[in-house]
Amino acid sequence: MKILVGLDLKPKSEKTATEIAKRTWPSDTSFILLHVVEPFPIEKSSRSVETAVEKAEKRLHKLGNQMRGAGRAAEELVIVGRAAQQILKLAETLHPDRIIVGSHGARLAAGYLLGSTAETVLRHATCSVEILRHGDHGDGGVQSEETRILIATDGSPYSTIALRSVASGAWPKKSKFRVVSIPHPSMPLSSFPKEELKKVVAIKHAKQYAKAGAEILRGVGLKAEFDILLPYASDGREIVKEAKRWGAQMIVLGSHGWRGFDRLRLGSVSEYVALHAPCSVEVVRGNGVSAIGVRQESTGRTDGVSVNSVLMDTP
Numbered sequence: 001m002k003i004l005v006g007l008d009l010k011p012k013s014e015k016t017a018t019e020i021a022k023r024t025w026p027s028d029t030s031f032i033l034l035h036v037v038e039p040f041p042i043e044k045s046s047r048s049v050e051t052a053v054e055k056a057e058k059r060l061h062k063l064g065n066q067m068r069g070a071g072r073a074a075e076e077l078v079i080v081g082r083a084a085q086q087i088l089k090l091a092e093t094l095h096p097d098r099i100i101v102g103s104h105g106a107r108l109a110a111g112y113l114l115g116s117t118a119e120t121v122l123r124h125a126t127c128s129v130e131i132l133r134h135g136d137h138g139d140g141g142v143q144s145e146e147t148r149i150l151i152a153t154d155g156s157p158y159s160t161i162a163l164r165s166v167a168s169g170a171w172p173k174k175s176k177f178r179v180v181s182i183p184h185p186s187m188p189l190s191s192f193p194k195e196e197l198k199k200v201v202a203i204k205h206a207k208q209y210a211k212a213g214a215e216i217l218r219g220v221g222l223k224a225e226f227d228i229l230l231p232y233a234s235d236g237r238e239i240v241k242e243a244k245r246w247g248a249q250m251i252v253l254g255s256h257g258w259r260g261f262d263r264l265r266l267g268s269v270s271e272y273v274a275l276h277a278p279c280s281v282e283v284v285r286g287n288g289v290s291a292i293g294v295r296q297e298s299t300g301r302t303d304g305v306s307v308n309s310v311l312m313d314t315p
Contacts, residue, residue, distance in 0.1 A: 158254025
């Protein structure tokens with residue numbers, strides 16, 4: 001597993017490196033620590049940029065030593081340019097399984113915000129992206145023995161890929177997993193004439209999707225519960241509320257759902273959650289090893305729940 005970690009070398013970078021190093025990872029995981037020196041705020045002379053690069057290399061090397069001291073395989077790279085563009089460009093070359101970037105975490109009345117670099121990477125990366133936040137739960141990290149992971153599913157292929165990704169991951173032994181689904185008429189429904197009947201069927205679908213997701217995790221020995229979130233059709237807002245209520249340290253969800261998506265942007269739910277969650281968020285795209293088996297069955301089935309059979313089996 002290859003992880004590309006974008007670091008801005010601000011004070012929280014050391015905390016970020018510490019958290020990543022302490023997590024449970026597959027034995028073959030390697031890390032590329034990347035810092036991008038943006039020359040545009042610096043006085044436009046080659047010497048000033050060179051000085052900034054030298055300072056960055058020293059600081060990044062210290063973080064690399066910190067991770068290697070924790071037994072992690074890590075290398076460092078400092079390049080010059082626009083941060084988001086360089087992270088995406090390097091990802092195209094290295095093909096990492098995941099990109100980890102920090103959030104500025106500016107807390108406003110409406111919630112939490114991403115920095116422009118994190119938001120751009122989230123929208124345009126072709127691999128999974130984790131927005132790492134140091135939130136309100138202890139040290140805010142996904143490293144305690146009782147880590148709580150909230151997974152949102154709508155039964156779509158991308159949701160199944162996200163669940164498979166979680167199932168194939170390495171987690172602390174006492175980790176707890178909660179799979180949630182939100183009833184919504186955009187889930188694959190037949191043509192029902194009555195709105196109330198649509199709601200009943202949507203709730204039934206949501207329960208089955210959440211249960212199927214929990215069974216994926218239980219199938220590999222993870223402790224997983226499931227539930228649906230109401231009120232009806234609140235989407236990303238309800239996922240964020242549930243993360244706060246349950247004390248989640250990470251939210252995992254697919255990059256798109258059943259409602260379709262603009263190929264140049266993320267799905268609205270995943271983007272809302274990434275922008276407003278109080279904890280780390282991983283948005284999973286379908287290009288990892290964990291997605292191989294899902295792609296073959298994703299058009300008609302979601303882990304034992306046949307979409308067609310659900311539609312036919314109305315209350």
